[in-house]
Amino acid sequence: MKRKQNIESRISVFNLVGLAILAFCYIGALYNVYRIKGSGVVGGKKIIRLAHWQLELGIRDAISELARDFEAQNPGVEIVQIPITERAYAQWVTTQLIGRTAPDLIELGMFNIVDYCGRYFMPLGEVLRKPNPYNADNPELKNVPWMDTFSDGLSGTYIPELLDYYGVGFSRFTIRLFYNKDLVAKAAGSDRPPRTLDELFAVCQKVREYSDARNAEIRKFNEEQAGKDGAMSKYLPFLRSPRKSPFVLDPIASSRYQVSLFRPRYSSMLTAGRVLELDRNFDGITSFDELVLALLEGDVKYQDEHNVASLELMKEFSKYFNPGFMSIDRMDAGFAFVQGKAAMITSGSWDASSFIKKINDQPAGDAVLEVDGAAASTSRDVAEAFAKAAEGGRKVELLIERDGARHRVKISPRKAATLWESAGIELADISDGGGAARPVVVDVDELSPAHAAGVRKRMRFDVGIFDFPLPKGHPVFGKYFVGNVKEMSGTGFSFGVVKFSDNPGLALKFLQFATTVRNNERLNERAQWIPSVKGAKPIKMLEPFEPNEEGCWGWLNFVQSGGRTAMVEGQLYWPFISGETSTEEYLRKLDEQLPEATATDYDNYVTNYIEKTPDKNYLRSIWLAKFAFARDDAARREASLKLPAAWENYLLFKNAYPKHLVNMGPLIEARPDTAFSRDFFKTYDAFATKRKE
Amino acid sequence: MPKTIESRKIKYYWPLYLFVLPSVFLVALLSYYPAINAMYHSFYRWNGEDISYFIGAVNFNRLLGRPLLWMAVFAIFAGLIGTARKENSAAGRFFQIISSIILPGLSLVVLLFNGAGIAAGKVNMGAELGLGLLIFLIMFSVFNFIVDSENERKWIYLSIPVFFLVVSVFKALGLDSLGAWLLACTLSGAALWSLPSLDGRESARSARVLHAFLGTGLVLWALGAHAGGDRVLWGGFYVTAVLVAFNVVKMVPSIVTAVVIHRLKSERWNYIYKVMFVVPMIIPGMVYLLIWKFFFNPNEGIFNRILVRTGCMDLLVLLDRALGWGGLFKEGVMPVWLGHEGLVLPALILWGFPWVGVVGVLIYLAGLQNIDQSAYEAADLDGANPLQKFLYIELPLIMNQVKINMVLMIIGTMQAYAHIMILFGIDGGPNGKLMVPGLLMFRSAFQEGRAGYACAVGLIMFFFILALTEINNKYLKVEK
């Protein structure tokens, strides 16, 4: 009995131990949460938390460095960075905002900006209209409103629906072409970036020819091998003599994403002039309704020669894209470029550092230190040694360095004119990391003696960046050329201040600190991005990404973004750009299918404006009430600024229907005699929203 | 036997109802409420958020074109389903004749009168006839082999490939696909109902019912293409129908695998194989999708390499030339399975080869394990071979499971769109080839901001799924 009691008491003690552990962990967690969330003060320091989704190493380092500088100037402050993975960012931010546990500074993006900013973020217009106090020692900027120190005046973070600015951006982004200098030099004889369209196509053609030549050699080899096979090997593949794999090299790595970068760029260069001609209200933009009017009146057709020229130009480009490019995504295209399977790729400055890092992570290739015991200082030394060995019918022993370790390999060369034919390797004198140049294996032929010996080639390469060559002066496209594209390059990587931050003043101060010329330059130097502040220079590598300040804008695009026209055109564009249909066929199908879709989208366009009008009126009512019942001067001042803006916003939507009546009314009555008009009105009459007119 | 609780005794059994209440509430809230909400909003112009106002049947008018015609055809369809199982029913005969002969014939006449039904462009007679002949030979051989000569319904199976051949002849003569099918259906329907040799035969009754369903299906196709509705939706139903048809065929490997595992004499190996089949279940669907995407890569993927190595590519090139496929397979050029308009649907069909679905295998195995050994012993005594045992013992006894799986497969295929969206984008791939109704629904709601329209699409899908499920339930017999 006593033993049983002892056992029972032991059991109950064990239970308490478990309970104690649980309690300890729970209290610890509570304390941790309090510490982080609490009053924004931990250990006497004020904590500013900053969340973003840029997980690339350079970005986090850049922000950390900036944060350390800020902390040095503000001893009672600590900046805590919270990087969240892109996939989970939106959900994480949502739960944090709803739960009122959000960091003080949040990168804007991935979520519904309008809704979230209105509810959870501080409007920054007032403070942006004042000079940045950190520019006090800069005579040029000390009296300039903070928003005007940014390259785009921060117009990118103005939210018209909320009538205010909600973010401050640290960087800008533009798009360029990256190219594999080593490959282009090998194929085209020079690694100078192409400056004109003709030069670009010439380089692409040379790359293609180089790839074709390699594949011709491979095919010849494979045919010879096939000749050695017996009859049974046809049915039993494993009995076949070894074959070489096809040499995969495309001039330009592409995907649906890359096409979406190329297309507006070059279409703008050729059709921007036409866009301005179709602009009816002279605001410099051809909106969808203006486009529809132009189509109905016959002012523009899908067969417009500028449009056809831009289509043909894209088709020219697509000849140099990898097969099946429309069915792969941007990651696949990126990998192809990084792995040396494509000579060029287009992407944004946001990818520059990651491309370069991935390329530098590739194998450096076996460096030849000795040949048959003798030091090898140049590729020529190695080639000569191989030639001698081939003559003598003996093996060559190489001492190679691979990933810091040394290995000895023996290769049996064949008697041949070149090192490639003899041993199946290609060497180049390369200096990695600033040291002396030495022979490095840059290519290894499959099924060659070197391949059999396990020699590995260099996968790294030098990356060059260049701007999109212009079609100016081109014999075919030159006559349609309007100009280069003016790159708006609105500030991105922008942060908003959360309304319920415990230290909003400090959070704002950090943003001001980060956007002085010097600090913004340093931040972007580390991050390898382009600065957003005027006067801040990008690093040398990114100089080609500097936005073009002079150029045209807009392109002839017959679709409403997200609408039925975008769907139909996207579906038809796919086989066109893939080379399965001709330009005539593509245009013919547009003629058949787009008018119906345009009618649907036009009706939606007008209806959307009408439907959203009450919401804009409601916004106006908010500011009207705030003006009427303002409790202090600051509130009244804010309402005085916002009420006119709310009215303007409201009238923009309210006037859409009168505009439709003025512009479309005569056409609905008169029915222009064009094929587009007939098909358009067939659908419009059947399905347009019936309104009281 | 379930016990019925009389209403006056409910007060004694109230804990039971209390027990069930939370589940009922949750199902009502999470399943029925959203469905009813969607049906409600299909009559609204709704942007998915705060803008919502009643527009009546506008969404349905846009989708259907001529709603009355659709309703009439559906009413006939409902009548057909309701009466087809009744023997010697005048109403049944009425609906069958309407569906088999009159509706298809009338549709064809209307189409021709309006300038439709004829092939646009030049017809490659050789290609059409060649393809028809190929299908005929394959199907005829397969059915002839599988179906026992003593089977009274064998002539029905063998007439299916003949039907395909006749369709290809009409296409070669200049009709488009729809026109050819309608004409073939009308003529074969007339033959079914007028040939004296078929009178009184039980198999003729089955054939007439089947044919009636075919006729209604064709009329629905005609309505979709020409009634002025949303052609994107009806084109999507065509793609879905093809996928459903092939998915039915793709159920076979799971059944065969289950049978093979079931017949293993060693319990240990039976268990090992079961475990081996279950293990791949842990692979997330997305990973599976990406692996197959890689398989289909034109340069790097193993699919093209296997085709080349096995010589199948040469055969495909030959067939392309012979049947006029328009250069889908060219010598020296790797086909782009996920990029070419003509290849994306075959790629989607080939996806997941050898189509051994783990869940299916386990379900069939469970069914097979319920079969008594005595049935096998009796079959052995009768001298049945393994195939006969499968056809006459195993397959009938797992028909319940097959039926359930088929319903789930139909519903799943008709609703599925996520994999298409991930692989081909939100526009449904080249020429919108894979713009299935589910994807159109998603696009309408989240891209175009027309959530009410999307709800209407969903409601139409619901009716189609309901119809197919009803046919499945009524006509897939479960033999005890």
Next chain:
Amino acid sequence: MAAIASSMLLLCFVSASAADSFEDMAARAWSEYSFKEIDKAQRLFSEAGKMARTKREKCESLAGLAFCLQFGKRNNVSRDDYRRAVSIYDEALSLLDKTDDLRPFFLSMKAEALMHLSKLSPQESESQELLGKAAGLWRILDDEYGADVFRQDSLLTRAAHASDDFKDENSLKAHAALKDYVAGLDKKDGAKNDRLLASVMCSQVAEHSFLNGDFDATVEYLKAYCEFGPTSFPMKADAYFRIARIAELKTNDRKTAVEFYRRFYSECNANEKSFFAKTRAEELSGEKIGSGGGR
């Protein structure tokens, strides 16, 4: 023990829901209103109304309730909602005398509600009667509250809702009233509030003129808009560009075109059209423009 715990809990609950001041309640109500939580806002405005001690506070809570009905429901405002809003405005107006600064606000809002109600009326006679009542209120505003912000607001409301057909006489009249109002204003000086909505009036008149094909008036009023002060930087850029383009292509006013192209280039440099503006200014004037410029 249980009783003590429950009492403490109850005490917490009671103290948590103890009445805030009117200011707090009203602030919460307007906050919910601005977050589109109309039902909550209505409840809070009702509570605030019970707590109101002064006339102004009472009017504020009434305004909130009326706004919830008239504006808060956005696309789903019914005739009944407008009727109830009108009766709430009447209640507020009954509390105010002619000297109260909130009187024009309620007059304007009531007129607007009556106007919407008239549009929803199925019978023409009722519609005309309601419109007549609204017109009466507007006359009071015009006669007694010349430069008041709420009269300005009502002028804009009248112009926006006069007719969807901008060529209609009612629309022309309403926009003429806007022109009259801004004509009487000193662009440089003057009390700020009397020109609070002047820029919006100018931009509305400009749009109205443009759609009626009067390009001279369009340019004139867009210029006035710029002088009164655009509401935001993008709107300013838009106005400058439109003035320049219309002057160049429609009114053949080269001087104005060059002036506004230059201003666009110098003040809106970050805009995508700035290079084009510079080029056009140089081509039209024959003079080179130095590089640089703001924004």
